[in-house]
Amino acid sequence: MTKDKLTIVKVGGKIVEEEESLRQLLADFASIEGFKLLVHGGGRSATKVAADLGIETKMVDGRRITDDDMLKVVTMVYGGLVNKSVVARLQSLGVDALGMTGADMNIILSRKRPVKSVDYGWVGDVERVNGEALSALIRSGVVPVIAPLTHDGEGHLLNTNADTMAGSTARGLAPYFDVRLVFCFEKPGVLRDENDDDSVIARIDRAAFGQLKNEGIVSGGMLPKLENALDAIDSGVSEVIITKASSLGNLDAGTHIVDNKMI
Amino acid sequence: MTKDKLTIVKVGGKIVEEEESLRQLLADFASIEGFKLLVHGGGRSATKVAADLGIETKMVDGRRITDDDMLKVVTMVYGGLVNKSVVARLQSLGVDALGMTGADMNIILSRKRPVKSVDYGWVGDVERVNGEALSALIRSGVVPVIAPLTHDGEGHLLNTNADTMAGSTARGLAPYFDVRLVFCFEKPGVLRDENDDDSVIARIDRAAFGQLKNEGIVSGGMLPKLENALDAIDSGVSEVIITKASSLGNLDAGTHIVDNKMI
Numbered sequence: 368m369t370k371d372k373l374t375i376v377k378v379g380g381k382i383v384e385e386e387e388s389l390r391q392l393l394a395d396f397a398s399i400e401g402f403k404l405l406v407h408g409g410g411r412s413a414t415k416v417a418a419d420l421g422i423e424t425k426m427v428d429g430r431r432i433t434d435d436d437m438l439k440v441v442t443m444v445y446g447g448l449v450n451k452s453v454v455a456r457l458q459s460l461g462v463d464a465l466g467m468t469g470a471d472m473n474i475i476l477s478r479k480r481p482v483k484s485v486d487y488g489w490v491g492d493v494e495r496v497n498g499e500a501l502s503a504l505i506r507s508g509v510v511p512v513i514a515p516l517t518h519d520g521e522g523h524l525l526n527t528n529a530d531t532m533a534g535s536t537a538r539g540l541a542p543y544f545d546v547r548l549v550f551c552f553e554k555p556g557v558l559r560d561e562n563d564d565d566s567v568i569a570r571i572d573r574a575a576f577g578q579l580k581n582e583g584i585v586s587g588g589m590l591p592k593l594e595n596a597l598d599a600i601d602s603g604v605s606e607v608i609i610t611k612a613s614s615l616g617n618l619d620a621g622t623h624i625v626d627n628k629m630i
Numbered sequence: 631m632t633k634d635k636l637t638i639v640k641v642g643g644k645i646v647e648e649e650e651s652l653r654q655l656l657a658d659f660a661s662i663e664g665f666k667l668l669v670h671g672g673g674r675s676a677t678k679v680a681a682d683l684g685i686e687t688k689m690v691d692g693r694r695i696t697d698d699d700m701l702k703v704v705t706m707v708y709g710g711l712v713n714k715s716v717v718a719r720l721q722s723l724g725v726d727a728l729g730m731t732g733a734d735m736n737i738i739l740s741r742k743r744p745v746k747s748v749d750y751g752w753v754g755d756v757e758r759v760n761g762e763a764l765s766a767l768i769r770s771g772v773v774p775v776i777a778p779l780t781h782d783g784e785g786h787l788l789n790t791n792a793d794t795m796a797g798s799t800a801r802g803l804a805p806y807f808d809v810r811l812v813f814c815f816e817k818p819g820v821l822r823d824e825n826d827d828d829s830v831i832a833r834i835d836r837a838a839f840g841q842l843k844n845e846g847i848v849s850g851g852m853l854p855k856l857e858n859a860l861d862a863i864d865s866g867v868s869e870v871i872i873t874k875a876s877s878l879g880n881l882d883a884g885t886h887i888v889d890n891k892m893i
Contacts, residue, residue, distance in 0.1 A: 416683075416706070419683050419684075420679075420682050420683060421682075439711060442710050442711050442714050442715065443679070443706035443707060443710040443711045444706060444710065445710070446709070446710035446711075446713070446714040446729075447705050447706040447707065447708070447709035447710020447711065447713070447714075448702060448705050448706045448709075448710065450709070450710070451705050451709040451710075451731055451733060451734075451779065451787055452705065452787065454731070454733045454734055455733040455781040455785050455786060455787045456785045458733055458736050458781060458783065458785070459781075459783060459784050459785035463735060463736060464733075464734070464735075465730070465734045465735050466709075466729075466730075466731070466733075466734050467728070467729075468714055468717070468729070470714060470717045470718040470721055470727075470729075471714075471717055471727070471728045471729050472726060472727075472728050472772060473721050473726060503770070507766070509735060516714065518718045518721060518722075520721065520722060521722050522718050522719045522721070522722035523718060524714055524715065524718045
């Protein structure tokens with residue numbers, strides 16, 4: 368059986384927070400054909416609003432410590448300011464957008480991260496994506512716009528990493544759609560030489576990843592990104608693309624992470 | 631043809647912003663049988679967050695002047711903080727809540743209020759409720775939780791009066807459901823004697839309203855409330871109930887605004 372194509376785009380805070388890049392992103396996203404879904408960040412705005420409210424932002428390993436006050440800030444910024452602004456803009460472009468968090472229609476349930484060496488506070492690790500509800504919504508013509516917040520099913524919202532949410536959502540929808548997951552990145556893809564934007568590695572499968580890692584060509588923050596992408600592929604996602612936001616209009620560009628069988 | 635019953639509850643900011651009253655409200659709302667929808671306010675929180683951000687709140691005739699900065703605040707507070715907190719809490723009570731503004735799924739389109747003697751800024755007057763999309767969503771088992779924000783279809787969010795939104799939503803859904811619209815109020819209903827909570831007027835139709843108005847029994851802020859309610863009745867809403875939030879568990883209480891033919 369051939370499944371319908373679904374494109375899931377994850378875009379970071381930086382792009383949705385600047386008028387020029389946001390305008391371009393939304394125009395490109397609107398022009399993607401077929402079923403689609405957007406997951407956005409908003410960390411920079413959250414940090415700014417927190418500072419304006421006299422609340423200090425504390426990060427550990429790039430993750431935000433989310434105490435009671437910070438949970439209010441991210442709920443306001445991710446679920447309200449960023450999400451609803453994007454929704455209104457997409458509606459004006461003819462996209463039937465619906466802003467959601469994981470709590471809405473119970474689409475993404477998570478568990479508060481257990482305290483080990485660090486107490487991250489109200490931070491959630493995704494437990495379950497309600498692929499059935501989400502796919503019915505998408506098939507009805509709605510385009511979900513998902514903010515990086517989930518819930519624990521006990522009445523608490525949880526701050527959740529947007530990359531992880533996009534990956535989990537892609538996996539949760541893979542039984543229902545032929546899913547293509549696009550991570551918008553500041554560079555045009557995974558680079559063989561980080562100083563040369565023309566050195567994009569076009570295709571990576573698990574074997575190629577092992578080799579690139581051994582050779583030290585991919586390292587640092589790119590490692591978890593690629594591991595996350597390969598896990599998504601193993602879970603039935605057809606393709607993961609790492610590309611520049613400004614290349615959203617041409618998804619043949621960028622780095623395509625695929626299953627071994629496809630190369 | 632008998633239409634299915636739909637209960638629309640409008641609740642002000644005061645009730646959703648205090649833990650005790652919110653807990654009671656959500657428990658009562660969760661126990662309402664059949665199709666339902668919640669419209670909430672959040673003005674007090676918006677004023678507080680604005681003050682914390684150093685933004686002054688200006689009101690004219692009880693309406694908030696909404697400049698660029700205040701629009702950001704109400705988008706954060708109504709669309710994010712209040713809305714998503716209510717959604718997460720309702721989910722924990724087994725209600726399949728979906729938080730929405732008028733922009734989401736384009737359910738409520740409005741027009742920026744023209745500048746006459748007062749420039750209200752980014753304030754919208756409701757133009758059109760997408761009853762078809764909303765009723766399909768409700769019939770699928772989802773319970774919309776609507777924040778007092780709409781959009782103009784051109785990419786702008788607009789701050790919109792929650793009472794008006796509840797009334798417009800009730801009218802827009804009247805072709806699809808047998809709609810009962812409940813306004814939660816600080817008093818147990820419309821009182822014959824404002825100092826006597828036992829003097830609730832049980833039923834009001836248009837003729838009774840004219841009489842109560844002539845006798846000076848209803849006046850002030852209650853006049854537009856009742857006019858709004860009678861307009862809703864004229865537009866096909868079955869019943870409008872003005873009651874105390876704590877009476878949501880027993881909707882036989884309160885003041886019932888009905889069509890002449892029903893008395």
